[in-house]
Amino acid sequence: MNPLSLAAGVLPEYDAEIVAEAAGEAGYPYAGFTIDPQTWDAARARLVKERVAAHGIGVLDVEVVWILPGGELDDDAALVIDAGAELGARNVLVASREPDVSRNAEALRRLCERADPAGMRVSLEFLMIAEVRSLSVAHAIVRECDHPAAAILIDTLHFQRAGEGIGGLSDVDARLFPYAQFCDGRLDCKPEFGAYLEDALDLRSAAGEGELPLREMLAGLPKDCPLSLEVRSKRYRDEYPRPVDRARAILERTERFLAA
Secondary structure, eight states, X not given: OOOEEEOGGGSXXXXXXXXXXXXXXXXXXXXXXXXXXXXXXXXXXXXXXXXHHHHTOEEEEEEEEEEXXXXXXXXXXXXHHHHHHHHTOSEEXXXXXXXXXXXXXXXXXXXXXXXXXXXXXXXXXXXXXXXXXXXXXXXXXXXHHOOTTEEEEEEHHHHHHTTOOGGGGGGXXXXXXXXXXXXXXXXXXXXXXXXXXXXXXXXXXXTTSXXXXXXXXHHTSOTTOOEEEOOXXXXXXXXXXXXXXXXXXXXXXXXXXXXX
């Protein structure tokens, strides 16, 4: 079975140390963390590291770094990468507000040069609420970046929203997919920014609860690809206010789907 990680987005109202505690208590082998520049400091880093170590879990990813218009990096990029390095994260998630391939590639290379010494991959996500919106564009950016740390992040919901064909995954070197974000959802979404945003933040579901062709998507990813369970869901937030209960419910439902 694919290694599973508790995505930070499952528990957006909780600090990173609570996410780590919930992941450990629920039985995840990995967790991911949002590095909030307003609250991240040495004390918070210490709390997260203590909980990660206490439960023996790994850190799959940290997020999020934005490439800004013009190919500039946001002021918090170094903080996020350095926090990931301190936590032993395997990946740092990147999204872009810049449409130009070359400017994105140059920015991505700068991020790779900072992350690579810590053994982190720099995973560029394409999504309909950013400027890099397709696998083909993300792939072009990573190819032009031409750095071994550069990677592509597949989110099953955004993959569907981008109208990607499953066969397109086979056109990309599997080594460029170090992990994926995994969730279910509605098959279709109204093609406008507000609908895409609500869909991504509130309307996801656990695997097997929606209509996405998840098994076909999985077949196009590397065998044993780690899956970050990116179930951002208002329904789950309302039904499971306790962090560990929410994390466990999503884990159990995903494991049942993968085992079927």
